[in-house]
Amino acid sequence: MLDQPLDLNGPWFYEPDTKRTVLLRGVNLSGGAKLPNGLPTHVKNGYWVDYDRNVNFVGRPMALEDADEHLGRLRDWGFNFLRFVIIWEAIEHEGPGKYDYDYIDYIIQLLYKCKEYNLRVFIDPHQDCWSRHCGGSGAPGWTLSLVGFDPVAFDVTAAAIVQNTYPNPEAFPAMIWSTNYNKLATSTMFTLFFGGKLFAPNCIVDGMNIQDYLQQHFINAVMQVVHRIHKEGSNKLENVLVAGYDTINEPSEGYIELADITKFRDKVDELKKGWTPTAFQGFMLGSGIATDIEEWDMTWSGPKKQRIVFVDPNGTQAWLSEADRQTADNTFGWKRSPEWNPGCIWAAHGVWDIAGRKPLIPNYFAVHPKTGERIEFQQLWMQHIQDYAKSIREVHTEAILFVQPTVMSYPPEFPSDFKRLVYVPHWYDGLTLVQKTWKNYNIDVIGLKRGKYGTGPLKYVRALCVGEKSIRKCFKDQLGTIQHEGRDRVGEYPCLLGEIGIPYDMNKDSSSSTSIFSYDFIKTLLSFVCLNSVKDDEDEESSINTPSSSQNRAMDACLNALEGNLLNYTLWTYVPDNSAKWGDRWCGEDLSLWQAGNNGSNARDIPAIHRPHPRRTTGTPQTIESTLATEKQVATFKYTLIPNSDSKHATEIHIPEIYFPAKSTSVEVTSGTWEVTESRDQYWILSWYPTWSETPCSISLSGVVFTKAALR
Structure with a gap:
């Protein structure tokens, strides 16, 4: 049972009583928390009924009676940390200031269950694209009514693409939900949340600007959970289990810093897919005005424009009529x-002219309306973060703040008096995530975004990495860059990858792109460049639970990159009710580590998940090297550290029984002694007592080969 808090020691987490370094290997619990009971995103019936005031999130992501099964499984897999997802909508869905205390009680009970399984947590107030009604998750429906939006009209006005209202939910395009960040509904909501006082000064409600109103209600909703955890008493949940709080998940700048409302942002990592209006085109469509917009698709080198389409809302507006408002x-x-x-x-604030159908102030969101000075989104974000942290620490005084700025961006520099921080960036292999295939090539997205490969179309060719070895190195380098940026700009604090994961529903269609850069073209190009053939995945075994499966190779490449940088992490995601047909039941995503198989087995029992992990270290970690078992190669693991002078406490390594059986695994140490201090059906704990030294020492394990009989 957990009995001491998690603390910070420079770039490391550690336990203050034992002085041992803690490497956090975790998972997000859970993507399933985004959804109210009975309303997955592929269901139309019941969506947006009575402003969705009467939804119920109690039991999401799992019923309390199922918690032992799922949390026990996570413990057995070697996880020791959870990014614990809560939803603003779940807390305050009925209306402003009306809180669902049954949901908060449920959270408390689930947290106690996490404590039983030694799974520390940090609380994540999650959102995607503002809310379910904008095609994501997070904020309650009343926030849209407050701003004057009519979610029923989002589809026809291209203000958002929402699976609940999509004509055929089964054909909902992969990962298209994230394009909502650049559409009218989500962009407007985030612009108002972070910059309402600057850009919408006329939007006053109950005597305060819409920015203050939204931020205050968001913070107050989270504070209901903070107060409830604090109320449980000293050393029950606060500090010992709940280490701290995440800032708002994947914040968006909305329209803020947009140089010209008639053009797109120049962002390497921006996903354009399907109908893609500019901000100005979105304004017109939202006001019922027909216009031509671009349609895009995702290719190997990023988004590519495919055609021009004419979209006509036939006078329907995304905004409520005066009577409906x-x-x-x-x-x-x-x-x-x-x-x-x-x-x-935006028309009301003079940004564009409805009657003349023309922009009036193209750079409205890029400069201060009064001074003309350039606006920086991160300054507005920082103001919110300081208010958020102040509120939390007035109650949970030792709370660690887990900070995440916009995805893939440089982190801002934090004030020197801003203490107890953890940098929590997110990273995904975008090519695999969007195209749902594991290819023999990939792209260094972080390098592209940071200008490493210059400009012009050839930058994509220069950013190509070909072959598994090159891809794995590319992933490791990208995560290393992100980690060092945090160290340089946030401070000498730990870095934890808050989200990283793979799509399990990978397909075999590698030629669906309509771009001139088709799959066959890339195969030919890479074969010419590399003077050898490019390997297809179509010849692989159909089971995902083998070493050669696309899912296993993709996950192992991600975990290898994390271990290679000694990064703490929480994988996205574990969804208890993941479905073979509907995946995570949210917007077509299917990233859950778990899917129920036969006789209670995991249909996604890929080898990459089962790897040793040094959960507590007496000293300073140096390197982790893991090699997965294949039919011919035994599983191996090597951990190197510089020990400290404390000889009373062991370095503890969680070891999976499946590939490292306790009775037959070979163990070699270059210093000290070791013993088995815990043994269970699924894992065992090795306690290593290295002799104090100023030089590195290591422990090496050699296990068994992969066999199909080992699959569970």
Whole structure:
């Protein structure tokens, strides 16, 4: 049972009583928390009924009676940390200031269950694209009514693409949900959340600007959980189990810093897929005005424009009529200022002219409206983070703040008096995630974004990495870059990859792109460059649970990159009710480590998950090297550290029984002694007592080969 808090020691986590370094190997619990009971995103019936005020999140992501099964499984797999997902909508869905205390009680009970299985947590107030009603998750539906949006009209006006309202939910395009970040609904909400006082000064509700109103309600909702955890008493949940709090998941700048509303941002990592309006085109469509927009698709070198399409909302607006807005106002009880007129907020603030159908201030969101100075989103984000941290630490005084700025961006520099931080960036192998295939080539996205490969179309060729060895090195280098940026700009604090994972629903269609850079073209190009053939994945065994499967190779490449940089991490994700047909039941994603198989087995029992992990280290970690078992190669593991002078406490290594049987695994140490201190059916704990030294020492394990009989 956990009996001491997690603390910080420069770039490391550690236990203050034993002085041991703690390497956190974790998982997000859970993507399933995003959804209310009975409303996965592929279901239309019941969506947006009575502003979705009466939804219920109690039991999401798992029923309490199932917690022992799932949390026990995570412990057996060697995880020791959870990114514990909570949802603003789940807390405050009924209306402003109306909290669901049954949901909060459920959270507390689930946290106690986590404690039983020694799974420390940090709380993540999760969102994607603002809310479920914008095609993501997070904020309650009333926030959209407050701003004057009508989610029923988002589809026809291209204000958002939502699986619940998609004509054929089964054909919902892969990963298209994230394009909502650049569409009218989500972009407007985030612009108001972070910059309402600058860009929407007329939006006053209950005597405060919309920015303050939204931020205050978000923080107050999270504080309901903070207060409830604190109320449990000293050393029950606070500090010992709950190490701290994440900042808002994957924040978006909305329109802030957009140089020209008639053009796209120049961002290497921006996903463009399907209908892709500019901000100005989104304004017009949202106001019922037909216009031509671009349609894009994802190719090997990033998004590519495919064609121009004509979109006609036929007068339907994404904004509530005056009468419907008044009904919403009466329902929720807020009072708007007389200056806040119905319809498009941005037209009302003079950004564009509805009658003339033309932009008036193209750079409206890039400069300060009064001073003309350039606006920096990170400054606005930092102001919110400081308010958020202050509120939490007034109650949970020792809370660690897990900070994540916008995805793939440089982290901002933090004030010197801002203490107890952990840098929590996210990273995914975007090519595999979007195309749902594991290829023999990949792209160094971080290098591209940081300008490593110059400019022009040839930068993509220069950023290519070909072959498994090169891909693995590329992943390791990208994560290393992210880690060092955090050290340089956030400070000498730990780095934890808050999200990283793979799609398990990888397909075999490698030629679906309509770009001139088709799969066959890439095969020919790479074969010419490398003077050998490019390996296809179509010849592989069909089972994902073998060493050669695409899923296993993709996951192992990610975990190898994490271990190669000694990074703490929480994988995305573990979804208890993952479905063979609907995946994670959210927007077509299927990244869950778990899917129920026959006789309670895991249909996704890939070898890469089962690897030794040094959970506590008496000293300073230096390197981790893992080699997975194949039919011909035994599993191996090597851990190197510089020991400290404390000889009373062991370095503890969690070892999976499946590939490293306790009775037959070979163990070699270059210093000290070792013993088995715990043995269970699924794993055993090796305690190593290295002799104090100023030079590195190591422990090496040699296990068994892979056999199909070992699959469970």
